[in-house]
Amino acid sequence: MKRKVYAFAFFMLLSGSLAQAQVKDPVVESIVKEANENSQLEVLAHELLDGIGPRLVGTPEMQKAHDWAVAKYKSWGIEARNEKWGEWRGWQRGTTHVDMVHPRVQSLEATQLAWSPGTKSKGVTAEVIVLPEVQDSVAFQRWLPSAKGKIVMISMMQPTGRPDYNWEEFATKESLEKMKQHRDSLNDAWSERMKTMGYNSRTLPPALEKAGAAGVVTSNWSRGFGVNKIFGAYTNKIPSIDMALEDYGMLYRLVESGSKPQIKIQAESKNLKNAPTFNTIAEIKGTEKPEEYVILSAHFDSWDGGTGATDNGTGTIVMMEAMRILKKMYPNPKRTILAGHWGSEEQGLNGSRAFVADHPQIVKNTQAVFNQDNGTGRVANISGQGFLHAYDFLGRWLSAAPNEITSSIETHFPGFPGGGGSDHASFVAAGAPAFMLSSLSWSYGTYTWHTNRDTYDKIVFDDVRSNAILVAILAYKASEDPNMSNRERIVLPVDQRTGEQRTWPALREPTRKGGLD
Template identity: 65%
Template sequence: MKTTQKSRLLLFIATMLSSSFAFSQSKEAFVANVTKEATENSQLEKLAHELLDVVGPRLVGTPQMKQAGDWAVKKYGEWGISSRMENWGEWRGWERGITHIDLMSPRLRSLEGTQLAWSPSTAKGKPINAEAIVLPVVADSMAFVKWLPMVKGKLVLISQAQISGRPDKNYEDFATKDGLAKFKKDKQDAANAWRDRLSKTGLNAKNLALAIEKAGAAGIIINNWSAGWGVDKVFGANTTKIPTLNLSLEDYGLVYRLVEYGSKPMLRITSESKELGVVPTFNTFAEIKGSEKPNEYVMLSAHFDSWDASSGATDNGTGTIMMMETMRLLKKFYPNPKRTILVGHWASEEQGLNGSRAFVEDHPEIINNLQALFNQDNGTGRVVNIGGAGFAKAKDFLPRWLAAVPDTIRNQIKTNYPGTPSGGGSDNASFVAAGALGFSLGALPWDYFSYTWHTNRDTYDKIVFDEVRNNAILAAILVYMASEDPEKTSTEKAPMPVNPRTNQPGIWPTPVKANRKGGLN
């Protein structure tokens, strides 16, 4: 080898070693700084208060969803981070008002309940005063049609009354063996009987509500218990002219029993809401521009919208404030990333991932140059699972990125490679379907599905802030490592596992078009 060639080779090696050493040193400093800042100067509590207590729930199409976007843009601006809202469609505009439900006879009691999302309002200044009745046992659909005129002017209960408001675990902890067996049998028998009662009408849930509405009922009352103490799931109404209300398990059972025992309960209901016509829907973004590879992207992801029976704290307020805190940490300690860092706060995830699906459709320039996306959307718990989402080479880079995470966080995380692609559930699925690396940061449940997921108890007090702090540290380090990685990640798909039912290989999820005109049909 000639001297000049040897010199150049040595210089190249020295430069690479120096660069590697500098990256190692800066990596260690970044991790230390982020950990210290997130622990000692966390903004999570303040963000949660401003978003959840002040703005409140963020149902798509409501003024609160727009207010939340404006708040996030302002907050990012205070941190010196570029942000924007981007319109992707239209939705039925609606705003919740006051719900007040009283039992007037045979005794007085204010009942716990609320109208469903997008429910019609009671007439302005005219509360409903009506008798409550229960969907009857009928022989068949013809018998149901003959019964329907009975609903005129009445409030109709169309849900099963639970035999107990105690969660199963309470019986498992305290009942005798025979008592537990009897409880489980009685519970199953009651569920089967109610399913049979509904099936005899010949109608599904939506058409049942519409038939009762058309027959002149004053309103519909349901209970959608979430199998926990005092907690219900509250979704959207099927009615178009009369209000639909969810009563708590305890009060629904009270009214149901009064009907069944012939006490003819009378209720007074005020259920106010406003129809706001057609309103635009927005995703909200914040961005830290890349300095070396600005056209390659590392993304953070969390849906912004929620159901609105409570404040949407763990679904997905926690994911939202975690990603905002992560961006704050990155801006402070990594203001000039190698690749562009982008966070997406998605709208209408709850109605079918519509915001993220629209983004995937509208921004191929980002999808085709995505280094990785990290999505969080399953409650307040610390992240304990990260899979490769079905990508064949995920094991070549995710462990390398995770190696930089402090042991106290990393050692609690189980990994699975290559994993399987998500077909739905949250916004990472929109990216995976398009062949882009969308990773879910899977968290401990903290009784998420029973107590806070889509419920009337998903409030600020359910947040475990120390867990969310850990998640912000984790996300900041993963983004830093993905941005600094000298290699572009591979989107090669691993072979799909064989479906045991069909004995055929599974099929990679395909993109689904966003609904850009929601609730308008």
């Protein structure tokens, strides 16, 4: 009970400290001035997102991004390097073109999934079929030969292409409720169908490939207008594509009405030799305590349905811009300031986990890690991540930032340790004070997280600029702090569901050889 009161008191104290009048600090003022009057964010975003594009691990574009970042840092007088930590299946996306060729001709909106096998130059043309309703897995095994030579649709047909907010604005209460009940019943029926077949979304494509299917089509709708999630393929020889809800539904209805639609898929991707995987590390050497570290953290890789703008191009350019500003306005930090741009976060925090495993001395001497990885919004929430005295140091550092930067930030001390989700968790597991700078949503989960719409135009640069200012100030104050941050952890509560004592997240090894069979 005392510990809970103590945590609440800290929260209230921080709220008060952030509201107090600021004492002018010339370094803070220069950081704010440089960020507002000489911002490089738009240029960085354009070069990275429009010029290089998506950064799927194992692709040439990922390597180009690493090399670009090193060159950019060096142009600012900041030392930078690419540190190899593993290797991944090499692959490069090519063009995707999909057309319905029967019962009429229409170009369709679709893209191949990451690591999908390509097609021959003439493409593949075949009838489209849908998954059957079967009584049990034995019946499905009997059906499987029917997939030979066919392109199989393996996602549920959505009953509406309008997001819920659109229904809620215009539909009658009765119509809205009817739609939701219909959709729920379809979801339940589809889940039961998959369960009865004995497969899931990962295991079904290989089974269809083995049965001789000509291709696999999914439609992973993200419940927004024109937006789908684009992840990876599970086939090794036949193309796997994701299709827009509108075109997917049309084909599905044509199949159900007996029209036997046919589509042609041309997918020009190619497998490459295994690719080395890297973290890009930039460094401003400390002058008084060079063996102690402040780390700015953001994953560099992305999925490749869009260009990875808000996941995590925005986090990347925030850390790069903060480093640029610090080098110019705070060139001789007391502690060494590192920026870590991690590879293969999307497949399990692999780059940051590798860094933690490969650099135990740096992790041991880390003052703080500031991580961002959830969209374009200004920072709105910071947790103490289960470090008992996080308020003592993080509260002081936050209070140095201008009120217009911190006034909308909610803090939770001491909070609970992050077990995953983003790269701060790799450091938290090792006992290093690492903090997720969580952002306002801007419909991130629906419209940009892992989607085909995660592009430059979704960036809100005023919010991103605010974040760069915040990160630069936090890094400056963490570097200047005369004391090392306290790493004492809270005693985690009992899990009410299991009745067992919760434990601190365990260190996990990275996958150092990915996609290599």
